[in-house]
Amino acid sequence: MRAIAILLVCAALAWAQPGRRGRGGPPAHAAPLNPAEVEQGEELYNQSCTMCHGLKGTVGDRAPALAANRRYLRATDAALFDAIKNGIKGTLMPPTPLPDADIGKLVAYIRSLRASAVDAPVNGDLTRGGAVFDGKGACRQCHMVDGRGGLLGPDLSSLGAERSLRYIEEALTRPKAHIPRGYQPVSFVDAEGRRVRAVVKNETNFSLQLLDEAGRLHLLLREEARGLRYEEQSLMPADYDKRLTAGEFQDLLAFLSRRARSRGTR
């Protein structure tokens, strides 16, 4: 208990830096999005990219979804520009013959698709938000930020670059229609006959890779996972609008939306 309290204090100190307010803080990007550019970018995108990346970058037949996909994320404008201009060697991603100005529009469109929270103005106080994250919200129990925290939920260190503000808000207030891959909670009976709770990091017809509440991995063949039970509900408590006051919620949102480690903003 004391260890946790100390940890919380340290964490609070770490974020207690001046000039890190959500409101009025500098945007994480050099240039804000220009709606006309975004629109032209969408047109270009629909002409040359949808057959692989899919409409709105959400489902690709031959390529990753470009919008808000953790695994493939190129987070900076420069990285996106480079991938589009030069292609990605050793993959199907081709170089584009389009002029640089058009590539810039494509980058703008992809950014708009992602509508990253870090690019959006958000009210609220970052420092107080960080305290809610560690304290009343107990988020760090399950989520790692900057190398510290729990393991059962996704690492949120770059959340603001990867997700839109609306997405984050919904994640805190509405259970997802489907538990995302990697976070299905299950329980099973281990060799000592104890029921163990865990999340499914991966599964196929033949094996399961499970991470239990104590942070232990269980690498099981399906027949070894005795008494395997799938839970209906995600571990993520999606009712923080009720658990927190409106002010705390807003501060938390400001804090979360500025987690953008992959952009080098903090």
Add this chain to the structure above:
Amino acid sequence: MKLALVLTLAAWGAAAQVTYPDLVKADPRNWLTYQGPYHARRHSLLDQINARNVRDLVPKWVFHVPGASRLESVPIVVDGVMYVSQPNEAYALDGRTGRLIWEYRHEPAMQRGPNRGLAAYGNRVYMGTPSAELVALDARTGSLVWKAKMAEPEEGYWSPAAPLAIKDKIIAGIAPGDHGLNGFLDAYDPNTGERLWRWHSIPKPGEPGNETWAGDSWKTGGGNTWLTGSFDPELNLIYWGIGNPAPDFDGDVRKGDNLYTESMVALDADTGRMKWYFQFTPHDVHDWDAVEIPVLMDAPFDGKPRKLLAQANRNGFYYVLDRADGQFLLGTPFIKQLNWATGLTPEGRPIRAPGIVPSLEGTRTCPPTAGATNWHSPAFNPDTGLFYVVATEGCGINYKARDTFRPGGFPFMATGYIEDPEEPWQMYVRALELTTGKLRWEYQQIGSKRYGAGLLSTAGGLLFAGDEQGALTALDAATGKPLWHFNTGQQITASPVSYEFKGKQYIALAAGSNVIAFGLHDPAAEQASE
């Protein structure tokens, strides 16, 4: 000196490697076309590997295809030599050791994919290219013998399908499907590359079928031929599935049935003239290319022996046609989530559910545009009487917008679709009774929602299936029970084949960026090879 001369003569005078009778006979030790034998059942008659010993199946070799990501190529195998491709490139491998014999790199190497494989005829192998050429390569060295221009690459055409070798002709299809470029099917002289006939999938004014296109919409109608069909040597008919109409998602600008998009066509092999057609999805607005493999078999239907053609279509229905005349015999869903039609008329025409058309705000459509199935191969096992198909359960949200055709190879789709965010897709292997379409068993591919991995059936009572997770699995053909599996390490987007060399049966497939061959564990033999 004399010896050299004799050798040269021997090489020149050697019997043709693959003759037309070879192709008709289809010795199961070889895998001679994209689909194996002409009937495209993908049922190997080899049974050395079978339900009793499949647990002893082990990888024998891996060939990494340089620079590959997700190969869609299906190897062909001739007397122990395997030929496999990726766009612009062909490789000949020793089927026992996986060692490279030769490689071919095509110029100009345009960046368009995928490539699905080669055809073998005589002493040559044939491949389509991203530059819309058909090339003939010497099967022993990979030397370029001739190349034929199929279409203008600058217009946006390319040729991904494995060609099909029939008697004195190489049949080759064309892509793309979604650019408003009209499709065709070609026949070429195997020796010279001269074009012998061309069948146009979109009829011109004055030709029957043109009236199914409002105004000038036929000019950008699409209807491509990007997957290999099948062939009946007795009827002398080529069966080929035709792709979607363009623009894909906006039917308002192309009112009418839009023939011969979304159809199965039967073409006379000598002339390329159409004998019959059957349109699965008239006036399609969901991009459900009807290119899926037409599988041929003879079986009683309604008590009468019939020459049948079966196809599991991307639109969610499983169809059985009479392949002599194209008569519709059966159509029944092979997926549970199907909301765009309430059924089929006695003639096989879909009865449309109102409102299931793409819209500005998005329309939930099941199956999704990705399809209830797609180009990954089905299989038919005459011993079980079952038709096997890899099916996607799920829905998409389909959108529509205005689009204008632009020459030069730009997509002309009038937007597209997304996966229904409320409901992730799920892949299944399903076994259907041939003449009823009834589901006999299904195998859920846990953790897989992306299509691409096809099937191989064998006389050993096995059905081999790949999946998105990279597992190659042998299922009991009668029950669907998994008997063996191997993690290939990459998403599988191709179909397995089987062949025999020096008395040993192999199962092989392209898995991600590798080609992998499996055989029964045999410690003595492994010492002897590598």
